[in-house]
Amino acid sequence: MRKVKSPLHKGTGQGRGRKEWGQPKKRRYHHKSTSGCGTCKIRRVKCDETRPYCQRCIKARLGCEGYHDKPSQERSPLSPTNRTTNQQIPPVYLSAAAVCRSPGQSMFKNEQEARYFKIFCNQTANQLTGLFSSDLWRRLVPQICEDYPPIRHAIIAIGALDPKTWRSPARSFEETARRQFAYHEYSMAIAEMRNTMSRESVELRVRLIACLVVFCFESYHYNRDSANPQVRAMSSMIEEEEEKSPNGLDVEEEILETVTELKIQSLAAYGYGKAPSEQLLLSSLNWRQSMRPDIPLEFTNMRHARSVLYLFATRQLHWAGASMYGWPWYLDPRAKGKGSVIDQIDPPQNDATPNDEWCKERNRRFLEYTAWSNAFQPLLLKIRGSKDVGEVRRANLLRISYLYAYLTMMAAMLNPHEAYYGQTARLAELLSLLKTLLEDPGNDEGFSIEAKTITPLAVVAFRFRHRALRKEAIRLLRKYPRREGLNDGCYIAGLAEWVAELEEESLSDEEEYIPYELAATVVAQKWDPLKRTADLAAVMRDRKSHDKAMIRYEATIFW
Structure with missing residues (x-):
């Protein structure tokens, strides 16, 4: 007796597909692309070869690796x-x-x-x-x-x-x-x-x-x-x-x-990262004494003025690291026991730099910066009187560079009467120029390897604790986010906000400046650029204790 196949048996017209019995089953093969994108080659599917990115990968929300000579990446x-x-x-x-x-x-x-x-x-x-x-x-x-x-x-x-x-x-x-x-x-x-x-x-x-x-x-x-x-x-x-x-x-x-x-x-x-050796101190001293550029009575172009200013700034930073005087020197523990710190004119002597040599070098610094400012002033006025917007922006940037370099040097060299409390006019001018520069950025997308605005704003926020100007500097950092070389404006703003919160706690509104003896010093920074977080540590004198002992504060900020 002849056997009859079940209607649901594989291969019948009523089962999976309408094929005649005895017809071979078609097998599915993965497509092996030879000229498609890297992602389609890995997935072994047909690529539509749309450039620069495969539209098939985009619709599937996959990461298209693009088109390469090699079969996989x-x-x-x-x-x-x-x-x-x-x-x-x-x-x-x-x-x-x-x-x-x-x-x-x-x-x-x-x-x-x-x-x-x-x-x-x-x-x-x-x-x-x-x-x-x-x-x-x-x-x-x-x-x-x-x-x-x-x-x-x-x-x-x-x-x-x-x-x-x-x-x-x-x-x-x-x-x-x-x-x-x-x-x-x-x-x-x-x-x-x-x-x-x-x-x-x-x-x-x-x-x-x-x-x-x-x-x-x-x-x-x-x-x-x-x-x-x-x-x-x-x-x-x-x-x-x-x-x-x-x-x-x-x-x-x-x-x-x-x-x-x-x-x-x-x-x-x-800085130097560690205490300088005797050889480094000697080489730094010889280097700064051998590089004395002749400053003209009047600069004729901004490139010459900028190169001289860069030389001054580099030498100043070398000297600051080699002399081992940080900011502010009048908070150095070695300054205690010599009367009122605010009445002292010169810093205490340390093992790296004799006091008389330090004072002579300080005077040379002030004379050089003053000579540069006098030589640049006629050119600055001439450019500001012209109608060249680009030249005015460059001249203002150079004036900004001079102001924050001069203020940074002054904070480490003079006593609190002059260095800390007596620079409101310069700080206000610096902030005004920065605001003008930021409000008209032109085609600037906020990323640059050149230091333009972040470092000067950080000087206003950290070097001098003028409360109103610091608040405005933080606002500008937040409103105009920028990344310039080794600095990120959003991170600087977060750091400045945390320091301001520490220093202004329980402070009356009448105080224009944070008292110099209550200024916080940031001693540790550890940031994670991927997570955009930073672990911070700062020390500050306890305003409530009688002996003003140092207290360590720690926090994590997000930027």
């Missing part, structure tokens, strides 16, 4: 999910073996590299240039990229980081994809730089530019512990080459100016 070790906040990038030392042109080959591996390199040249370079004209980012850096692949990868990574999105983590898929590509390119740049460290070194200008681009990428993410070693490395390179080349360095002036500006930031933020 590993996650970059520098991506936000893998990179730790304490991971430091070593100072960059490069080799001549890698500096070569590849004739007949394209400079870019794919369309994305070419696109973001073009974005850097057309957009990002203008942001990094700042107010003062310079060919560093527009011409010198792109030229180096033609011959040096590691720097080219780093520049492509910076171009992929949209300057408008530095304030917060990526919020859209497009922002996430750009940052993933940036981290991938940056990891390749660092890997190639590390591979050439042990080879024959290249010319100085290339090594300095390599450190600059690494500093730029790290400061964008506020990784200060990775950015600052690049500044120290550049300073060491220049000092070593100056010893070898007494006739001068074969390096463009724009590069040296940028390194000097970053060196000032580094010394102001980190």
Whole structure:
């Protein structure tokens, strides 16, 4: 008897599919893409090959890795999910073996590299240039990229980081994809730089530019512990080459100016890091005494005025670190037992600097800054009378730089009557200029490696405790969030608010300044740039106790 198949048996027309019995079952194969994006290749699905990002991945809310020559790409070790906040990038030392042109080959591996390199040249370079004209980012850096692949990868990574999105983590898929590509390119740049460290070194200008681009990428993410070693490395390179080349360095002036500006930031933020040795003290003394620029009776251009002011600021920071006098000296425990501190004129003698030598050096500092101000004043008035808005902004920025450098020096050198309570007019002028500069930022997106406004606002908020002006400085930091080199304005604002809360507790409204003996001193800062948190510690005299003992306060702020 012939057997009859069940209607629900696999292979019948009434089961799964309407196939005739005996017809072979069709098998489903995953599509193996050979020219699609990296994500579709990993998922083994068909890619629609839309550039720069696959629309299929976007609709599925997946991370498109873009189009690469290799079939797959590993996650970059520098991506936000893998990179730790304490991971430091070593100072960059490069080799001549890698500096070569590849004739007949394209400079870019794919369309994305070419696109973001073009974005850097057309957009990002203008942001990094700042107010003062310079060919560093527009011409010198792109030229180096033609011959040096590691720097080219780093520049492509910076171009992929949209300057408008530095304030917060990526919020859209497009922002996430750009940052993933940036981290991938940056990891390749660092890997190639590390591979050439042990080879024959290249010319100085290339090594300095390599450190600059690494500093730029790290400061964008506020990784200060990775950015600052690049500044120290550049300073060491220049000092070593100056010893070898007494006739001068074969390096463009724009590069040296940028390194000097970053060196000032580094010394102001980190200092020497430890007590200076006897050799360092001697070399610092010889260095500042041998560099005495001739100040003209009147500056004819702002570039000359700025270079002289940078020299004064660098020497001042060297001297402050070598003489071991912190701010404020009249709160030093060694000043006790010598009568009223507020009546003392000079600081107590320490083991690093004789008192008479310190006072002579102080007088030279004041004379130099006064001579600079007198030479710059005619040029400042002339520019302010013109109709060139850009020149007026640059002149005001230079006046801002002078004011906060002078005020920073004064706070550490004079007694409280002059240094602490007697600078209201200068502080008010400084704050007024900063407000004018911030209210008309132009095309500035708030990210720069050049110190413009954050450091001067921090001087108003921390160096001098004028309550109303400090409140206004904090308001400006909050209203105009910025990140400049080693400083973040939102973090500075949070720190200043916490210190103000400590100092103004139970203080009457009639007090214009915080009493100098009740000023809090921040002794520890530990920040997490990914979580945007910071652990702080400060010491302050107990206003309620009779002996005014020091009390330690700790807090965690979010910025």
